[in-house]
Amino acid sequence: xxxxxxxxxxxxxxxxxxxxxxxxxxxxxxxxxxxxxxxxxxxxxxxxxxxxxxxxxxxxxxxxxxxxxxxxxxxxxxxxxxxxxxxxxxxxxxxxxxxxxxxxxxxxxxxxxxxxxxxxxxxxxxxxxxxxxxxxxxxxxxxxxxxxxxxxxxxxxxxxxxxxxxxxxxxxxxxxxxxxxxxxxxxxxxxxxxxxxxxxxxxxxxxxxxxxxxx
Amino acid sequence: xxxxxxxxxxxxxxxxxxxxxxxxxxxxxxxxxxxxxxxxxxxxxxxxxxxxxxxxxxxxxxxxxxxxxxxxxxxxxxxxxxxxxxxxxxxxxxxxxxxxxxxxxxxxxxxxxxxxxxxxxxxxxxxxxxxxxxxxxxxxxxxxxxxxxxxxxxxxxxxxxxxxxxxxxxxxxxxxxxxxxxxxxxxxxxxxxxxxxxxxxxxxxxxxxxxxxxxxxxxxxxxxxxxxxxxxxxxxxxxxxxxxxxxxxxxxxxxxxxxxxxxxxxxxxxxxxxxxxxxxxxxxxxxxxxxxxxxxxxxxxxxxxxxxxxxxxxxxxxxxxxxxxxxxxxxxxxxxxxxxxxxxxxxxxxxxxxxxxxxxxxxxxxxxxxxxxxxxxxxxxxxxxxxxxxxxxxxxxxxxxxxxxxxxxxxxxxxxxxxxxxxxxxxxxxxxxxxxxxxxxxxxxxxxxxxxxx
Numbered sequence: 001x002x003x004x005x006x007x008x009x010x011x012x013x014x015x016x017x018x019x020x021x022x023x024x025x026x027x028x029x030x031x032x033x034x035x036x037x038x039x040x041x042x043x044x045x046x047x048x049x050x051x052x053x054x055x056x057x058x059x060x061x062x063x064x065x066x067x068x069x070x071x072x073x074x075x076x077x078x079x080x081x082x083x084x085x086x087x088x089x090x091x092x093x094x095x096x097x098x099x100x101x102x103x104x105x106x107x108x109x110x111x112x113x114x115x116x117x118x119x120x121x122x123x124x125x126x127x128x129x130x131x132x133x134x135x136x137x138x139x140x141x142x143x144x145x146x147x148x149x150x151x152x153x154x155x156x157x158x159x160x161x162x163x164x165x166x167x168x169x170x171x172x173x174x175x176x177x178x179x180x181x182x183x184x185x186x187x188x189x190x191x192x193x194x195x196x197x198x199x200x201x202x203x204x205x206x207x208x209x210x211x212x213x214x215x
Numbered sequence: 216x217x218x219x220x221x222x223x224x225x226x227x228x229x230x231x232x233x234x235x236x237x238x239x240x241x242x243x244x245x246x247x248x249x250x251x252x253x254x255x256x257x258x259x260x261x262x263x264x265x266x267x268x269x270x271x272x273x274x275x276x277x278x279x280x281x282x283x284x285x286x287x288x289x290x291x292x293x294x295x296x297x298x299x300x301x302x303x304x305x306x307x308x309x310x311x312x313x314x315x316x317x318x319x320x321x322x323x324x325x326x327x328x329x330x331x332x333x334x335x336x337x338x339x340x341x342x343x344x345x346x347x348x349x350x351x352x353x354x355x356x357x358x359x360x361x362x363x364x365x366x367x368x369x370x371x372x373x374x375x376x377x378x379x380x381x382x383x384x385x386x387x388x389x390x391x392x393x394x395x396x397x398x399x400x401x402x403x404x405x406x407x408x409x410x411x412x413x414x415x416x417x418x419x420x421x422x423x424x425x426x427x428x429x430x431x432x433x434x435x436x437x438x439x440x441x442x443x444x445x446x447x448x449x450x451x452x453x454x455x456x457x458x459x460x461x462x463x464x465x466x467x468x469x470x471x472x473x474x475x476x477x478x479x480x481x482x483x484x485x486x487x488x489x490x491x492x493x494x495x496x497x498x499x500x501x502x503x504x505x506x507x508x509x510x511x512x513x514x515x516x517x518x519x520x521x522x523x524x525x526x527x528x529x530x531x532x533x534x535x536x537x538x539x540x541x542x543x544x545x546x547x548x549x550x551x552x553x554x555x556x557x558x559x560x561x562x563x564x565x566x567x568x569x570x571x572x573x574x575x576x577x578x579x580x581x582x583x584x585x586x587x588x589x590x591x592x593x594x595x596x597x598x599x600x601x602x603x604x605x606x607x608x609x610x611x612x613x614x615x616x617x618x619x620x621x622x623x624x625x626x627x628x629x630x631x632x633x634x635x636x637x638x639x640x641x642x643x644x645x646x647x648x649x650x651x652x653x654x655x656x657x658x659x660x661x662x663x664x665x666x667x668x669x
Binding site: 109110112113114115116117118119120123128131132210211212213 | 307309330331332333334335338340341342344345346347348349350357358361391392393407408417
């Protein structure tokens with residue numbers, strides 16, 4: 001069977017899996033961004049906590065995603081939940097790192113200036129620190145997006161959604177008819193999705209970053 | 216009383232009265248001085264304020280009692296690390312005092328909400344501290360927005376403030392800080408601090424980050440703005456010349472925020488309290504006094520004036536008759552264009568109609584320092600003075616300036632100012648004894664005054 005024919009004959013199935021994949025990654029990214037930024041907001045003022053967070057982030061990224069998702073089956077069972085947990089976990093790490101760098105990089109004079117104007121702590125965070133750190137945070141989100149596109153493929157192992165199903169099916173019947181095509185379809189699909197999402201994030205970055213701090 | 220703001224809130228109403236009980240003569244004096252200028256400022260009292268940092272033996276600020284009169288510019292000067300910035304930041308409680316009280320316009324603000332207090336006090340830091348991700352208009356609108364002004368009012372206020380600081384609203388409103396020069400950023404910083412019309416403006420080394428020429432222009436600008444807004448301003452600087460130029464009063468600090476002298480620039484220059492102040496002033500105190508006086512304050516001498524293109528021999532005759540060495544040639548609008556000597560005149564038939572660029576010339580608003588500089592550059596020993604629209608007013612020579620300076624020094628030495636209170640309760644000896652004697656209410660009484668009612 002040829003690749004073209006494989007894709008044509010299963011186009012609706014592939015499209016559905018691709019949308020599921022994208023949806024899993026996008027939603028996990030949003031959740032991961034919120035969690036990572038909140039964590040960074042809590043720790044970025046303390047040198048020690050910053051160190052701890054960076055160490056956790058570095059070590060966390062070395063955990064094999066395949067092992068972690070397997071371990072998640074015990075508490076969360078099969079399906080979407082363990083997939084989301086793992087994808088969010090991996091997505092949060094680079095964002096956390098960048099968010100800390102971004103927030104710590106805000107000029108202390110500006111914070112003092114904001115306090116001097118009578119802005120509240122929360123006001124300073126939302127209206128000064130976050131917008132100024134946003135480009136750095138967003139570049140963390142883009143790194144995360146690339147990385148967890150691949151991680152999300154592993155979700156199929158726990159019967160989660162996405163393009164990983166084609167890869168696992170193909171690998172399990174390697175040598176059989178259409179096995180290679182299945183693996184290639186899954187893999188190329190993931191790569192294409194990653195490119196599309198990156199462009200999307202680039203656009204979001206343009207729209208959400210103030211002209212005053214764009215490079 | 217001239218110093219009551221029409222917008223005074225109920226909480227403040229008892230203030231002037233209760234303060235007067237402590238220092239009646241001083242208040243009467245203030246009222247006299249200020250009948251011709253409506254002040255929108257509020258007085259500030261630092262009452263026995265101390266700041267100790269944990270792990271440090273000596274307090275950064277030790278028992279400072281300081282009166283900042285309303286509508287006046289008070290400069291805090293001293294070497295770096297002397298606690299002047301800490302003192303400033305305790306006024307709006309960016310740094311919380313360990314001990315002592317802060318009284319703003321008669322209201323004890325030591326324990327009210329700090330953010331709420333800071334919205335009532337303008338604050339400007341070095342280089343303006345503008346938020347780079349907001350436009351000029353957004354930066355200025357920050358405090359009004361926090362105070363929930365409506366949109367139209369904010370927009371109108373932004374316009375008004377940009378005009379006030381000399382930036383065209385249509386050009387600069389939607390620019391980002393990175394698109395402005397350092398001086399323009401500083402102007403927007405001042406506009407932002409003035410946005411909600413706070414009675415008090417605090418500035419921490421406001422002009423420290425700009426080049427000398429821009430700094431001079433910004434200083435002039437600030438003087439002009441203060442003439443319009445009459446705020447109470449407290450400005451920290453390490454530049455004594457800046458303090459002399461901007462300040463109505465100067466506080467000289469040494470380590471631990473010890474107040475060495477609190478007086479007018481004229482008096483500090485004429486009579487430094489001790490060697491420390493003398494060293495701090497640096498050399499040329501007399502020259503610095505030249506910067507305090509304007510050309511219009513000294514008497515300009517008359518001169519023989521002739522129209523451009525007129526008969527030179529006739530002008531020469533008039534100069535000889537008046538005993539003058541020079542003739543001022545003016546154009547049809549009375550603006551000087553040349554200043555030939557009798558010798559030069561004797562070689563002419565017609566008076567020159569061409570502008571002589573080498574002619575020494577200053578505006579009547581220039582300082583005596585500028586005038587002297589002009590004289591030295593042109594080596595004429597005198598300079599022409601022009602008034603409004605560049606019309607010729609008179610001639611000022613070196614002798615006039617010398618006389619002005621020596622009379623100013625005498626006047627400064629004799630003047631018995633009732634200087635505002637500034638002491639360190641821990642070390643009263645550091646304060647010139649004179650200010651205690653001259654002031655009927657001693658600092659202790661006066662400091663307790665504002666709160667005696669509550």
